[in-house]
Amino acid sequence: MTDSEMSRGTRPRAKAAGKRRQLTAAAARVLHEQGVERTTIADIARAAEVPAGNVYYYFKTKDELVEAALAEHAGHLRELTDELDKLPEPRNRLKGLITAWVSGRDTAARYGCPTGTLAAELDKRDEGGLDLLAGRVVRQLLDWVERQYGEIGVADPEGRALTLVGAYQGMSLLSNALRDPEIMTREGDRLIRELDAPA
Template identity: 70%
Template sequence: MEAAADVVHRRGAERTTIADIAHAAEVPVGNVYYYFKTKDELVAAALSEHERHLNLLVGHLSRLPDPRERLKGLIEGWVGQRDLAVRYGCPTGTLAAELGKRDQGGLDVEAGRVVRLLLTWVEGQFRELGQPDPKGMALTLVGAYQGMSLLTNALRDPEVMEHEGARLTAWIDSLEAS
């Protein structure tokens, strides 16, 4: 599943083959076919892996005592992925955009569900900070991440991620606790 997530992120769902996954996982192609009969099953596995990574991240961040520090930790993690974003963009965001162009499969809905998990967690942090519009603020923060990830990729410039990450961190610091 890790190999599927990595290869799908780097090559895109449409260009990825089962053989690509087998090569990345260093297993025979037949082994991959045993578990995944179709490309859509591979893409679903990649989305499951994105969800697993997200759950690990928010689990780690949730151990921090303060929601402000949790949000800043999230931003720090995003900025830490800037070199990957330069080349491939956000793993879940780029996959969601690609899947959204398909006419079938329902994988676009699954990708949206994974993004919604992040939005819900971020909203909870803003709610805990006592912010008046936690849902809107979550959309702003996650949307800013998607934008900076896209621009970092389009411009092939990791400084975009660094600069925008610093702006988001300053925004979080400026919020009044209620």
Template identity: 70%
Template sequence: MTDSVKPRTRAADKRRRLTAAAARVLHEQGVERTTLADIAHAADIPVGNVYYYFKTKDELVRAALSEHSAHLAELTASLDELPDPRERLKALIEAWVGRRDTAARYGCPTGTLAVELDKRADGTLDVEAGVVIRQLLDWAGHQFRAWGRPDPDGLAVTLVSAYQGMSLLANALRDPDIMTREGARLLQWLDSLETPA
């Protein structure tokens, strides 16, 4: 490896670590309570270096949203390997339930961020959070469409709304069992939908 490649590699690694730390810390603490120093500490990078990669906290929020989008794309790509759209949707629900302790402590990473950003009067970050949620809705709608269900986009809204609701309640009540119970109810709901002839 040449000397000129090493600094670029280190810079890319620092940026990646900052982005991952931003996604995690903003989820755990919220935008208003998080400082650039909090993110730098979580990324194990000197706080002064943060400004080299991100000039403002909003840029870090944008990076965190990008990280959430990438995680969602990774998850849905792995689910797309399942042969049946109903099984893909069920596996999505099981993945949500598998993160019940995190949801009970902090809520849905993108949903809570979208709600918090909507309260701010100074930008378009709330719209960018909505893009990540739209990504999930589009994927779920595609699954219902592939399954041959009528009103696939409406069913996608029902599914994602149920997830956001159970995540919010699990968080508000600090009760991960809500995710377990409501996840089981969602699985039953999917099983109750008849496969078209």
């Protein structure tokens, strides 16, 4: 096989991977903004700028798109925590996490926490297991936060992780319910002050 034949063979695969990636990113965004029940495959196709009929080549059902969206959220979280893990001090990693949460305050005020809102909505379904996948993304965050508290040496790092992540979910919910992004700012500042306080 010549180089040009090989490159022609890889081009369709790369194009297909790009389309799948577009659909996954669009699904994460549209499902967050509209919710699972109100979102159609056509909505996601439109947001991804892909013909609606082509979606079925990559995803057979809307649930598969929801699963892909959850994987997208998990990937974003992994990228963030990998970046924060480059900081040498765990307290600064946690502050960086809070700062990242606050930087998304406008989106949270409009739509809530991407994973939290999906988890709450999916929990109301009778079947499918997607609620458990959403729970895994939340668990991924909790485990990372718990490791940071463990490195700091606080008593009950698991409890502290639950408190911090619960505070984030609470401030996202209140910010969304009251359409007030400054709740995120104020609560984020408070959480950072608590981290700075002597143990």
